[in-house]
Amino acid sequence: MKFEYTISNLDFSTAGEASSNIKKVLKLLGIDSKIIRRASIAIYEAEINIAIHSYGGKIILYVQENSIKIIALDKGPGINNIDLAMKEGFSTATHEIREMGFGAGMGLPNIKKCSDEFSITSESGKYTRLEIAINI
Numbered sequence: 001m002k003f004e005y006t007i008s009n010l011d012f013s014t015a016g017e018a019s020s021n022i023k024k025v026l027k028l029l030g031i032d033s034k035i036i037r038r039a040s041i042a043i044y045e046a047e048i049n050i051a052i053h054s055y056g057g058k059i060i061l062y063v064q065e066n067s068i069k070i071i072a073l074d075k076g077p078g079i080n081n082i083d084l085a086m087k088e089g090f091s092t093a094t095h096e097i098r099e100m101g102f103g104a105g106m107g108l109p110n111i112k113k114c115s116d117e118f119s120i121t122s123e124s125g126k127y128t129r130l131e132i133a134i135n136i
Protein backbone atom coordinates (compact mmCIF):
# COMPACT_ATOMS: atom_id res chain seq x y z
CA MET A 1 0.00 0.00 0.00
CA LYS A 2 1.23 3.46 -0.87
CA PHE A 3 0.21 6.83 0.58
CA GLU A 4 1.53 10.22 -0.49
CA TYR A 5 1.42 13.61 1.26
CA THR A 6 2.52 17.01 -0.05
CA ILE A 7 4.36 19.27 2.40
CA SER A 8 4.49 23.02 1.77
CA ASN A 9 7.29 25.33 2.76
CA LEU A 10 6.69 27.26 6.01
CA ASP A 11 3.00 26.35 6.17
CA PHE A 12 2.63 25.80 9.89
CA SER A 13 -1.16 25.64 9.70
CA THR A 14 -0.87 22.23 8.06
CA ALA A 15 2.52 21.07 9.41
CA GLY A 16 2.06 17.83 11.30
CA GLU A 17 -0.93 16.73 9.21
CA ALA A 18 0.92 14.01 7.33
CA SER A 19 2.19 12.38 10.51
CA SER A 20 -1.20 12.51 12.27
CA ASN A 21 -2.87 11.18 9.14
CA ILE A 22 -0.38 8.33 8.83
CA LYS A 23 -0.86 7.52 12.49
CA LYS A 24 -4.58 6.98 11.83
CA VAL A 25 -3.87 4.84 8.76
CA LEU A 26 -1.42 2.62 10.69
CA LYS A 27 -3.92 2.25 13.55
CA LEU A 28 -6.65 1.18 11.13
CA LEU A 29 -4.24 -1.36 9.68
CA GLY A 30 -3.75 -2.81 13.16
CA ILE A 31 -0.03 -2.05 13.38
CA ASP A 32 1.53 -2.43 16.84
CA SER A 33 1.32 0.78 18.89
CA LYS A 34 5.09 0.86 19.62
CA ILE A 35 5.79 0.73 15.88
CA ILE A 36 3.20 3.44 15.26
CA ARG A 37 4.87 5.67 17.85
CA ARG A 38 8.30 5.31 16.23
CA ALA A 39 6.86 5.90 12.76
CA SER A 40 4.91 8.97 13.90
CA ILE A 41 7.95 10.57 15.52
CA ALA A 42 10.10 9.95 12.46
CA ILE A 43 7.45 11.20 10.04
CA TYR A 44 6.68 14.27 12.13
CA GLU A 45 10.36 15.26 12.28
CA ALA A 46 10.80 14.64 8.54
CA GLU A 47 7.66 16.63 7.79
CA ILE A 48 8.73 19.61 9.91
CA ASN A 49 12.19 19.52 8.34
CA ILE A 50 10.64 19.78 4.88
CA ALA A 51 8.41 22.66 6.05
CA ILE A 52 11.23 24.56 7.77
CA HIS A 53 14.38 23.79 5.82
CA SER A 54 13.21 23.10 2.26
CA TYR A 55 11.27 24.69 -0.58
CA GLY A 56 8.59 22.03 -0.16
CA GLY A 57 8.34 18.35 -0.87
CA LYS A 58 6.45 15.19 -0.13
CA ILE A 59 6.30 12.21 2.16
CA ILE A 60 5.58 8.80 0.74
CA LEU A 61 4.60 5.90 2.95
CA TYR A 62 4.70 2.27 1.91
CA VAL A 63 3.16 -0.28 4.21
CA GLN A 64 4.59 -3.66 3.33
CA GLU A 65 4.20 -7.08 4.87
CA ASN A 66 7.26 -6.84 7.12
CA SER A 67 8.09 -3.15 7.19
CA ILE A 68 6.96 0.42 6.94
CA LYS A 69 9.01 2.41 4.47
CA ILE A 70 9.02 6.20 4.52
CA ILE A 71 10.54 8.46 1.89
CA ALA A 72 10.77 12.21 2.49
CA LEU A 73 11.78 14.00 -0.68
CA ASP A 74 12.06 17.74 -1.20
CA LYS A 75 12.97 20.29 -3.85
CA GLY A 76 16.14 21.62 -2.23
CA PRO A 77 18.20 23.55 -1.23
CA GLY A 78 19.82 20.31 -0.04
CA ILE A 79 22.16 19.58 2.87
CA ASN A 80 25.81 20.46 2.29
CA ASN A 81 27.31 18.44 5.11
CA ILE A 82 25.18 15.46 6.10
CA ASP A 83 27.56 14.30 8.88
CA LEU A 84 27.24 17.72 10.51
CA ALA A 85 23.45 17.81 10.03
CA MET A 86 23.22 14.43 11.81
CA LYS A 87 24.98 15.74 14.94
CA GLU A 88 22.75 16.23 17.99
CA GLY A 89 22.30 19.94 18.56
CA PHE A 90 23.35 21.09 15.09
CA SER A 91 20.78 23.41 13.55
CA THR A 92 20.65 26.17 10.97
CA ALA A 93 17.16 27.24 12.12
CA THR A 94 16.63 31.00 12.26
CA HIS A 95 15.75 32.98 15.36
CA GLU A 96 12.08 33.12 14.29
CA ILE A 97 11.92 29.36 13.79
CA ARG A 98 13.55 28.76 17.19
CA GLU A 99 10.96 31.04 18.81
CA MET A 100 8.30 28.70 17.42
CA GLY A 101 9.92 25.85 19.32
CA PHE A 102 11.89 24.20 16.53
CA GLY A 103 15.63 24.17 15.93
CA ALA A 104 17.02 22.05 18.78
CA GLY A 105 18.97 20.07 16.18
CA MET A 106 17.41 16.83 17.36
CA GLY A 107 15.12 15.92 14.47
CA LEU A 108 17.49 13.89 12.30
CA PRO A 109 19.15 12.05 15.25
CA ASN A 110 15.64 11.19 16.51
CA ILE A 111 14.55 9.93 13.11
CA LYS A 112 17.61 7.68 13.06
CA LYS A 113 16.84 6.34 16.55
CA CYS A 114 13.30 5.48 15.47
CA SER A 115 14.43 3.65 12.31
CA ASP A 116 15.74 0.18 11.57
CA GLU A 117 17.16 1.41 8.26
CA PHE A 118 18.14 5.00 7.61
CA SER A 119 19.71 6.87 4.72
CA ILE A 120 19.92 10.46 3.51
CA THR A 121 21.12 11.59 0.13
CA SER A 122 21.23 15.18 -1.00
CA GLU A 123 22.48 17.29 -3.84
CA SER A 124 23.27 20.90 -3.06
CA GLY A 125 20.70 23.20 -4.64
CA LYS A 126 18.56 20.28 -5.80
CA TYR A 127 17.05 17.91 -3.30
CA THR A 128 17.22 16.05 -0.02
CA ARG A 129 15.95 12.49 0.11
CA LEU A 130 15.50 10.71 3.40
CA GLU A 131 14.60 7.05 3.32
CA ILE A 132 13.83 5.00 6.40
CA ALA A 133 12.36 1.63 7.20
CA ILE A 134 10.83 0.33 10.39
CA ASN A 135 10.40 -3.40 10.75
CA ILE A 136 6.94 -4.55 11.69
Ligand SMILES: Nc1ncnc2c1ncn2[C@@H]1O[C@H](COP(=O)(O)OP(=O)(O)OP(=O)(O)O)[C@@H](O)[C@H]1O
Pocket residue numbers: 045049050052053054074076077078079085086090091092093101102103104105106107108109128
Ligand atom coordinates in the same frame (compact mmCIF):
# COMPACT_ATOMS: atom_id res chain seq x y z
N1 LIG B 1 15.04 18.68 4.28
C1 LIG B 1 16.08 19.43 4.58
N2 LIG B 1 16.59 20.30 3.67
C2 LIG B 1 17.66 21.07 3.95
N3 LIG B 1 18.32 21.05 5.14
C3 LIG B 1 17.86 20.20 6.08
C4 LIG B 1 16.73 19.35 5.86
N4 LIG B 1 16.53 18.61 6.97
C5 LIG B 1 17.48 18.98 7.83
N5 LIG B 1 18.29 19.93 7.32
C6 LIG B 1 19.49 20.56 7.95
O1 LIG B 1 19.94 19.70 8.98
C7 LIG B 1 19.93 20.40 10.23
C8 LIG B 1 19.60 19.43 11.35
O2 LIG B 1 18.26 18.94 11.20
P1 LIG B 1 17.48 18.45 12.50
O3 LIG B 1 16.13 18.03 12.10
O4 LIG B 1 18.32 17.46 13.22
O5 LIG B 1 17.43 19.77 13.41
P2 LIG B 1 16.52 21.07 13.27
O6 LIG B 1 15.41 20.82 12.28
O7 LIG B 1 17.38 22.22 12.98
O8 LIG B 1 15.92 21.20 14.73
P3 LIG B 1 14.76 20.27 15.38
O9 LIG B 1 14.50 19.14 14.42
O10 LIG B 1 15.31 19.79 16.67
O11 LIG B 1 13.57 21.19 15.53
C9 LIG B 1 18.92 21.52 10.03
O12 LIG B 1 19.11 22.60 10.91
C10 LIG B 1 19.18 21.90 8.58
O13 LIG B 1 20.35 22.69 8.47
Ligand SMILES: [Mg+2]
Pocket residue numbers: 045048049103106107108
Ligand atom coordinates in the same frame (compact mmCIF):
# COMPACT_ATOMS: atom_id res chain seq x y z
MG1 LIG C 1 14.28 19.09 12.41
